[in-house]
Amino acid sequence: MKMGIWVLLAGVLLGAAGFTGVYYLGTSSCRELMSADQPELAWLRKEFKLSETEFARMSDLHAAYLPRCAARCSQIEQQNRKLEQLFGASSPAMAEIRNALLERARMRANCEAEMMEHFIQVSQQMPAEQGKRYLAWIGKQTFLRGQAMEDRHRTNPARHSGHNHSM
Amino acid sequence: MQDDEGLDRILREWTITTTLPPRFKQRVWRRIEKLDAGPQAGGSWLQRLVGSVILRPGFASIYLSAVLAAGIAAGALVAQATTSRLKTELSMRYVESIDPYPAELHK
Numbered sequence: 001m002k003m004g005i006w007v008l009l010a011g012v013l014l015g016a017a018g019f020t021g022v023y024y025l026g027t028s029s030c031r032e033l034m035s036a037d038q039p040e041l042a043w044l045r046k047e048f049k050l051s052e053t054e055f056a057r058m059s060d061l062h063a064a065y066l067p068r069c070a071a072r073c074s075q076i077e078q079q080n081r082k083l084e085q086l087f088g089a090s091s092p093a094m095a096e097i098r099n100a101l102l103e104r105a106r107m108r109a110n111c112e113a114e115m116m117e118h119f120i121q122v123s124q125q126m127p128a129e130q131g132k133r134y135l136a137w138i139g140k141q142t143f144l145r146g147q148a149m150e151d152r153h154r155t156n157p158a159r160h161s162g163h164n165h166s167m
Numbered sequence: 168m169q170d171d172e173g174l175d176r177i178l179r180e181w182t183i184t185t186t187l188p189p190r191f192k193q194r195v196w197r198r199i200e201k202l203d204a205g206p207q208a209g210g211s212w213l214q215r216l217v218g219s220v221i222l223r224p225g226f227a228s229i230y231l232s233a234v235l236a237a238g239i240a241a242g243a244l245v246a247q248a249t250t251s252r253l254k255t256e257l258s259m260r261y262v263e264s265i266d267p268y269p270a271e272l273h274k
Contacts, residue, residue, distance in 0.1 A: 003222060004216075004217030004218055004221045004222045005217055007217075007221050007222070007227045007230065007231070008217060008221060010231060011230055011231050011234040012234070014231055014234055014235045014238065015234040015235060015237055015238035016238060017235075017238065018234075018235045018236075018237075018238030018239040018242060019238040019239070019241050019242035019245075020242065021239075021242065022238075022239050022242030022243050022246060023242040023243075023245055023246045023249075025246075026242065026243060026246025026247065026249075026250065027246050027249050027250055027253075029250070030249065030250050030253040030254070033253070033257060034253065034257075039257055039260065040257050040258075040260040040261035040264060041261070042257075043254065043257035043258060043260075043261065044261055047254075047258070062264075062265070065265060066264070066265075069265065115265065115266065118265065138262070141258075141262045141266070142262060142265075142266045
């Protein structure tokens, strides 16, 4: 009886040791990424198999892009505030609102164009095949996500024909 | 020898005044029968399992191997899920660092 309990306990300990060991080994690469200075860039390096030189060039591009991106965001934010003021005025001037909207759309388009340019530059620092994969992936994660709305409208034409308004 | 005689004398003089609890004899015999029947009879399911199954020849090694294999498999599955979740998290952090539009604008 006593021996049986020892065997039972040894099994539990062995199972726990197996679990812990495999879990520790299996997550070691992730722990390494998380402990990096910039984990997201470390992930990019691993995911797209960048060499030391490629990673250094890509990191420089990333660091140079961030302040430009922040400046554009700030301009769009200012334009948003302007639009808010125009729209909240006692007698909103539609012509001015239209111009402000067009200006914000131009800023956003410029922002997206700059972003795409950055993606292309980053992809050019990678081996050709990885660069292609990076562009396909980042496109889906950023500007191509906007297509979801168009896709929904395309797959549901009744939405615009007024046939789905029945209660 | 003298000590033994003394003990005998005390035992002869000793009279038990307390009465036995009801059905004392039956209970003693029942316990003896249970012990004679071995570990399979009576006891909790765990005692029965430990006594009859785990100690069977060859079973202990099968049990230990199975538990180790289950631990390894569970560890691998959980590690895979954790790795996958962390990688997705990091990829999203990268996207958020360069995408000026909040995610809801793209939805």
